[in-house]
Amino acid sequence: xxxxxxxxxxxxxxxxxxxxxxxxxxxxxxxxxxxxxxxxxxxxxxxxxxxxxxxxxxxxxxxxxxxxxxxxxxxxxxxxxxxxxxxxxxxxxxxxxxxxxxxxxxxxxxxxxxxxxxxxxxxxxxxxxxxxxxxxxxxxxxxxxxxxxxxxxxxxxxxxxxxxxxxxxxxxxxxxxxxxxxxxxxxxxxxxxxxxxxxxxxxxxxxxxxxxxxxxxxxxxxxxxxxxxxxxxxxxxxxxxxxxxxxxxxxxxxxxxxxxxxxxxxxxxxxxxxxxxxxxxxxxxxxxxxxxxxxxxxxxxxxxxxxxxxxxxxxxxxx
Amino acid sequence: xxxxxxxxxxxxxxxxxxxxxxxxxxxxxxxxxxxxxxxxxxxxxxxxxxxxxxxxxxxxxxxxxxxxxxxxxxxxxxxxxxxxxxxxxxxxxxxxxxxxxxxxxxxxxxxxxxxxxxxxxxxxxxxxxxxxxxxxxxxxxxxxxxxxxxxxxxxxxxxxxxxxxxxxxxxxxxxxxxxxxxxxxxxxxxxxxxxxxxxxxxxxxxxxxxxxxxxxxxxxxxxxxxxxxxxxxxxxxxxxxxxxxxxxxxxxxxxxxxxxxxxxxxxxxxxxxxxxxxxxxxxxxxxxxxxxxxxxxxxxxxxxxxxxxxxxxxxxxxxxxxxxxxxx
Ligand SMILES: Cc1ncc(C[n+]2csc(CCOP(=O)(O)OP(=O)(O)O)c2C)c(N)n1
Ligand SMILES: [Mg+2]
Numbered sequence: 001x002x003x004x005x006x007x008x009x010x011x012x013x014x015x016x017x018x019x020x021x022x023x024x025x026x027x028x029x030x031x032x033x034x035x036x037x038x039x040x041x042x043x044x045x046x047x048x049x050x051x052x053x054x055x056x057x058x059x060x061x062x063x064x065x066x067x068x069x070x071x072x073x074x075x076x077x078x079x080x081x082x083x084x085x086x087x088x089x090x091x092x093x094x095x096x097x098x099x100x101x102x103x104x105x106x107x108x109x110x111x112x113x114x115x116x117x118x119x120x121x122x123x124x125x126x127x128x129x130x131x132x133x134x135x136x137x138x139x140x141x142x143x144x145x146x147x148x149x150x151x152x153x154x155x156x157x158x159x160x161x162x163x164x165x166x167x168x169x170x171x172x173x174x175x176x177x178x179x180x181x182x183x184x185x186x187x188x189x190x191x192x193x194x195x196x197x198x199x200x201x202x203x204x205x206x207x208x209x210x211x212x213x214x215x216x217x218x219x220x221x222x223x224x225x226x227x228x229x230x231x232x233x234x235x236x237x238x239x240x241x242x243x244x245x246x247x248x249x250x251x252x253x254x255x256x257x258x259x260x261x262x263x264x265x266x267x268x269x270x271x272x273x274x275x276x277x278x279x280x281x282x283x284x285x286x287x288x289x290x291x292x293x294x295x296x297x298x299x300x301x302x303x304x305x306x307x308x309x310x311x312x313x314x315x316x317x318x319x
Numbered sequence: 320x321x322x323x324x325x326x327x328x329x330x331x332x333x334x335x336x337x338x339x340x341x342x343x344x345x346x347x348x349x350x351x352x353x354x355x356x357x358x359x360x361x362x363x364x365x366x367x368x369x370x371x372x373x374x375x376x377x378x379x380x381x382x383x384x385x386x387x388x389x390x391x392x393x394x395x396x397x398x399x400x401x402x403x404x405x406x407x408x409x410x411x412x413x414x415x416x417x418x419x420x421x422x423x424x425x426x427x428x429x430x431x432x433x434x435x436x437x438x439x440x441x442x443x444x445x446x447x448x449x450x451x452x453x454x455x456x457x458x459x460x461x462x463x464x465x466x467x468x469x470x471x472x473x474x475x476x477x478x479x480x481x482x483x484x485x486x487x488x489x490x491x492x493x494x495x496x497x498x499x500x501x502x503x504x505x506x507x508x509x510x511x512x513x514x515x516x517x518x519x520x521x522x523x524x525x526x527x528x529x530x531x532x533x534x535x536x537x538x539x540x541x542x543x544x545x546x547x548x549x550x551x552x553x554x555x556x557x558x559x560x561x562x563x564x565x566x567x568x569x570x571x572x573x574x575x576x577x578x579x580x581x582x583x584x585x586x587x588x589x590x591x592x593x594x595x596x597x598x599x600x601x602x603x604x605x606x607x608x609x610x611x612x613x614x615x616x617x618x619x620x621x622x623x624x625x626x627x628x629x630x631x632x633x634x635x636x637x638x639x640x641x642x643x644x645x646x647x
Contacts, residue, residue: 061394094427105426112393113426117413123383124418127390127398134346134372135395154413157380161387165375316428317463319486 006277012212013270014287015050019070020267021291022079025299026069026086030246035086037099042068044210044241047266048174050074051215052142052234055223061110061128061141063121066101067174067240071144076109079295083302091305096312110139119152121145122171126158129167133229140168140226148179150193156200159231163201166229170222171197173233174209176240181252197233209236210264213273239264320507328361328498330472331437334479335362335399337508339369342397345483348375349384349401349437358403359439359498381407385414388434389422389488397433397483404450405440405492409457419488420463431486435479441533441583442631443496447622451630453532453584453615458490459560459593465489465514466560470535472502474558477512485514494533515562519571523553525645527571529594530581531556534632538581541637550645560590568594569602576607577644583631586614608647613640 023042029035042049045068053074056062064071073079077093081104084092088099093106105113112128115121121143128141149155150173162169173193177184185191194204203225205218215236222232239261243250250258271284325333339345347365349357353376356363366374377384381402388400402408408415415436423430442451458464465487469475475493482489520535521542530538535556542552553571557564572578578598580591591612598610613632620630 092427093429094425097425097427103425103427105429107429113422113429115418115422116425117417120386120413120418123386123414124390124393126383127387127392127396128394129390130346130387131391131394131396134391135344141390141394154382154386157378157383158387160378161380161383164378317424319423319431319433 006274006279009213009270009274009277010279010283010287012050012054012216013267013274013284014291015054015074016046016070016212016267016270017288017291018073018294019046019049019068021288021295022069022073022082025083025295027246029086035099038101038245040066040068040245041242042070044261044265045174045176045238046070047212047270048172048209048215048236048238049144051212052172052219054216055219056142057139059110059139061112061125061139063112063125063141063143064114065121065144065146065149065174066114067146072104072111075111077104077106077111079298080301081106083299084305087302088307089302089305090308091302095316096308118145118149119154122152122154122158125169125171126162126167129162129169130165132168133165138227140170140223142170142172144172144174146179147173147175147177147184147188147193148182150196151188155196159197159200159202162231167231168226168229170226170232170234171202173235174238175235176238178240178244180244192235194233194235202231202233204233204235206235206237209238210266210269212266212270241265320505320510322503322505324501325472325504326498327472327475327500327502328359330476330504331361331479331493332363332365333504334476334483335365336368338480338483339365339373341508344395344397345399346373346375346391346396347399347401348377348387350377350379350403352376352401357401359495361498362401381410382414385411385436386418388436389414389418389432392432392434393422393430399435399437399483401437403439405438405454406449406452408436408438408490409454415458416461420461424463432488433486434488435482436488436490437493438490439493439495441494441496442620442627445622445624445627448619451620451627453492453582455492455560456584456588456590459590463488464561467491467514467558468531468560469558470494470497470532470556472500472504474512474518476504477510478514478558481511481514484511492532496533512558514559515564517555517557517564517567519567520554520556521552523551523575525551525575526577526579526641527553527555527568527575528579528581528641529555529557529568531558531560532583534581534583537632537634538637541634541641544634544638545641550641552641565597572598572602573605576605577647578606578610579613579640579644580610581613581632581637583615585617586612587617589614608644611640611644613637
């Protein structure tokens with residue numbers, strides 16, 4: 001137990017808090033119907049996203065998934081741009097095209113976007129890894145996805161090629177046990193996804209996704225492997241606290257299951273660890289208060305940007 | 320600069336070879352493109368010349384071939400990806416209909432996607448319903464893709480070089496029937512054929528025929544026969560479907576007042592429907608006869624080589640259709 005440990009965990013906690021505070025605003029926008037698309041909350045999964053992104057370099061590539069927003073802010077993206085996307089403003093990262101299943105993008109920070117069809121990140125991350133390898137850039141390509149998306153055929157096609165070519169790729173499976181209303185064990189033959197990646201030739205880690213420090217440690221090992229040309233895979237066991245989308249009341253799910261998920265909150269676990277490491281309650285709560293204030297200010301700024309006019313649809317199809 | 324008589328396949332090979340020599344960001348991958356030099360021999364010598372880092376064989380992974388090309392382009396490469404048959408492009412549906420044309424647009428124009436997908440297409444050699452299609456219409460129906468359909472060795476080379484240098488994704492349809500056809504091709508590595516410029520293959524005054532890829536030689540043969548009867552056919556090869564050189568077609572129809580479109584893809588919802596509809600819209604007062612389409616029949620393509628010949632327009636049919644329109 002050292003000051004360094006405490007400082008490291010405070011930094012991780014800060015990223016989790018920022019992601020959650022941003023998500024709270026997006027949930028509010030969704031509930032007030034100002035944002036009328038679907039948002040998939042990532043409450044309970046912030047530790048995975050903050051932990052993995054904490055070991056990435058600015059120029060490492062990120063292909064994120066649909067659940068939550070913590071990977072975006074933890075990778076360095078400006079929340080004003082993200083909220084601009086949700087609010088459909090030209091100041092959003094897509095210049096007003098966003099909103100809905102957002103396609104937030106931030107090339108400076110290696111954030112290469114998201115597709116509407118699950119499982120597309122497998123092949124795209126393979127291509128990004130190939131580019132890094134051929135151009136001798138020493139960057140790794142990361143892709144986040146859920147247990148449901150892991151069943152896509154692209155997992156196998158990209159996976160075998162990544163392994164054959166020893167591409168600098170790191171895949172992170174956020175295994176929350178659900179794909180919309182389908183329980184993992186009802187629709188797939190095993191609870192565990194990592195053995196499939198191991199069978200293809202990936203280095204694998206299985207980690208408790210609620211423990212942000214454990215995720216960070218696993219991600220450090222895995223990203224070093226990937227950067228050295230040994231494709232790597234992290235399966236983080238986690239829980240989805242909320243419905244599939246904001247507003248989903250989860251009639252298909254046991255109340256107990258949700259209650260248990262809430263207890264294993266990665267922010268609460270980190271708070272306990274921080275107190276053990278000698279942080280004060282005030283340290284912890286000020287981080288949260290700062291995150292809330294930052295996101296409130298970000299929303300105010302995002303609103304200053306105008307909405308696009310109809311002719312926006314004709315811009316940007318061709319280079 | 321000199322010209323050499325080479326095959327359509329070899330012209331494509333030269334285009335890749337020259338562009339790989341010019342730009343180290345150009346890479347090539349696909350099944351058997353490496354040591355073997357491609358199942359049709361189109362990529363011969365490229366592995367030896369440009370090395371295993373830039374010329375790579377893959378397993379049977381069409382989703383990867385197209386999706387990986389998009390990812391590689393996002394990362395700063397200029398990939399050429401080969402599928403062995405254009406039909407297999409449909410295996411990579413999400414990648415070719417979504418990722419390739421939409422990734423740039425969806426993300427507000429943050430990226431360029433300089434990908435070339437090489438897709439050998441068309442009927443030849445009794446390879447059946449899933450190795451013989453001409454799916455350019457599916458891709459023409461998908462905003463965000465450029466489409467090349469070369470019919471001569473010179474165009475194959477010049478268009479492929481343009482495609483490789485283009486910052487937008489291109490689906491490059493190669494006609495397998497034409498691979499062994501020879502023609503004069505410039506050795507000038509800077510001679511490109513621009514996209515969106517049709518070529519008037521034969522000038523005429525009585526009827527405009529629009530045809531591309533493997534149908535151009537058939538239409539030219541028909542035009543030759545019709546000339547013996549005193550009928551003058553203008554043959555227009557658009558060379559690229561996206562962008563489409565409508566001006567050249569329209570100017571020709573203003574001259575001939577008659578339009579026939581010939582393609583190998585099935586008739587219904589085929590690419591000819593788009594051209595015919597636009598002609599009806601914009602050239603109605605110019606026309607002295609209905610706009611007609613000759614196309615593949617609406618059936619899967621049989622494996623029997625004797626029967627597959629009934630699956631794309633033949634010279635006698637083109638001659639008959641042309642006569643009928645001119646005499647309307
Ligand atoms: C190819 C494809 N099929 C279905 C969907 C619809 N869909 C969106 S999220 C989702 C569930 C995904 O489950 P999982 O991958 O486990 O991620 P989670 O939502 O649990 O984070 C589904 C079915 C989609 N977007 N793309
Ligand atoms: Mg899931």
